[in-house]
Structure formats: structure tokens, C-alpha cells
Amino acid sequence: MYTAYIGKRLIQLVNQREGKERSAQEFFDEVYIPLFFMNERYLQHVNNSKFDQAYKQKKKTPLTTEVLANALSGQHEKILTDAPDGSFFLGGAAAEASAGTSGQVTDLVLPITEHEVYASWVGAAMGVGVSGGLNVLIDSNEVLLALYEGWYRYREYLTQTPNLKPHQVNTWNGYWLTNVFDARFDPEYPFANKSPDIKTDAKTGTASIETTSWVKVIFALSERMPNQSLNTYVYSLSQMNTTVGFVAMELPAVRYLNELYQKISRESGALTTDSFDTLYDTALGFQRACELGKIGIPALEPKQLREHMPGRGTNKPFKQPKDKDDPILITYNLYQTWIIAMLNNQQLIDLTTKVASVLNEFANEGDRGKKVNSNAVDKLLETKNRREFIEKMAEFVKNDEKNATNFDELGNTIILMPTTDFPLFMALLKLKYAVAKTK
16 A cells, blocks of 8 residues: 555655664654554544554543553554554555455455554555545655654644644644645744634534645645646545545646736736635546546636536626726636636737727627627627637628728637637636726
């Protein structure tokens, strides 16, 4: 299981940094167990482990030092004598063939040593929990060491917050990455810039850390490592294990999206003090995004943009902003950012801006009471395919000969455009037309 690989990677990194040569078992005993389990408020939940069994009995038998020591002793015995299964080889299959987490198990006898079992516990604690109930293992020295330091901060925070529920190390990891990789992070005051999002149950008073959006985690990684593409492993370990698999994160593309948004915001004058990651919300959940094979610009489609596209949504028009200070312009800048990044065709983008302005001028000409021109523009923007758009645009050439060159250029561009780009182009044209009407 990949958890064992990541666990061994971390142990090697910490050993190198500290000048030690601890084995996986020694690291387990000397570092991991004292921090995670030698306290009645565990940092991690390991289902059906000896520690989990002791925790479930704590009302009858309090988790004293002796009880925890016995749980550790029993866990060692199980690891050293029993065939590995999912209760103590984290990420492994269940022991029984009929169990729900026993599927797709090879009949080849793979050599799994006790060192790999110990390392799997450490590796599972490296999982970065994101919204959607999935964890991400990230094969990066900088990320692994940052998460390792975050463990100690988690224990500190848990101690300072008596009503905070335990067992949330993976959820904590998601928060911690967005905090420690923020440019404003101060190690002397680690929670000053960004505290965990806490939700408190009104009835019980129990608090819990809210799961971090996968988009925020990816944006944080792109800020810290803008030139790297990371290999990640996406999964979930719970009552039923889930394996999504290996997913590449294209951080340069994600970083470009942020830079493009800043450029568009400056040019439009619709500026905000909110950071890009707090404004951004995606149409796709994390698992669906992973199904694209990699996390890049396509996976970051903004939420609700699709309903403005022909063929993909309801082809709704964009609401006209009230004025230049309308907050909706910030959302429109997010939409423009993604569409422009997807099209990656500056000539088409410039032409779209020009045509949107021409359409606005045409709509305002003639008899305002009859709105003949305005209705013609609306019908043009309701088109659902290239052929229909070009046919309707031909009517504009007859009625607006002075802009025939612009329409002709746009028609030629659309003919050569990939079919998949047409919905993006139409959404961009409608958006720019709505903004042009405000100016």
C-alpha cells in the first residue's frame, strides 16, 4: 500500500534532518506513538486496532497510562505475529474474504514486512483530508516535512481546546497546508494568520475541525511550488476503503489561473481584498475532478458557469451588472479567467471583446421603443451551435455593414474552432456583452 511508501519516505527525511538512523519500528515507538496515542485524546483513528478497541471501552476502562501501554504491547504482538490485514496494515485488505474491504485482492503472496506495517501507520497520518471525504498522499519532501511539523501543532491545538473532538489528523493536515504555505504564515505565531474552521454542535458543545476545500489545498500548493507538478495518491480509509488512484497535480497551470485572475481584475477595476482561493468554487467535486486524470485548468471549472453555456447547460444569459462597483463583476472575472485559460487563444479573446462592444452599440441603435436591434442580439446570443450562430451573424452583416469586417473575421475564426471550444466562446461573448452594456 502506498501509505507504507509515504511513511518510509517521511521517516527517511526526518532521520536525515536529525542525523539518526531509526527503523520504521523505532520511529513508530519513539516519535509516532507518544505523539498520537499516549494520550486519551488520540490524533488518529485506526479502525479495529488495539488502540481503537481500548478507546471504545474507555467508559468502562479509562485510558490510563497502563491501558495505553497494554494496547501498544498488544499491537506490537499482532504486527509481529499475524498476517497483515486492514486492521493494522493501513490500506490493506480485510482479513475475511467476505468483508467489504477485501475486494480486488491479488492471489500473489506479496512480501509485507513488519517495517512496512509500522510505516503504513505513519504514512496514513500523512493523508491530507479534503472535502468529499477523500485523503491525498503527496510525494514531496517539502509537503511531508511540513505535515510532520503540523502534527505537533495539532497536539498543541487539541490540548488548548478541551471540547475539540480527537481523531482528526487528516482533516488537520488539509488546514495546516493552507496555513503553513500561506505567504503571511509566521512560525512564531502559527495560528495568527489563519485558524482552523471550527464547527460546534449546539446540543453537545463538541467542536470539530471543518474539512478544507480541495481547491484551497491545491491553490496553497501552487503558491508554494508554482513550477512543480506533484504526484499524488487519492484514497479514503474508513469502514469501507476507497481507492481513486494516482492523480497528477499540475501546479504551474493552477498558478497561471491565479495570475490571470489578478491581471483581469486590475484591468477591469473590480478589485477585492479577498484572496483567490476564498473566492473560487468549482463545479466538480474532488472525486469527479480526479476522474479527469489530472488536476489542471479543466478540473477547476467555476461553479454555475456551465448553465450559461450552450449544449452543456441551460444557455442562460448573464445578468447585467448594475454599475462598475457591482460585486457580480468579481464573479464574472472568475468566469472570464477560467474560460480564457481554457481557450488559450489571445486572437479569439481580443476579437470576442471587440464583437461584444459592436453588439452593444448595435443594440442601442435605432428605435429604442421597439428594441428590434436589442432583440436581434439576444437571439444571436441564444444560439446553440456554430452553424446557427454563423447564419444569424450573416443577418447582422446586412444590417450593420460598417462592422462587416469584424463579423467576417469572427465567422472565419469560429469555422476553424474546435467544437468543444464553441460553448466556451459563447459564454465569454455573452459575459463580455453583459459587461459592455454597463459601461
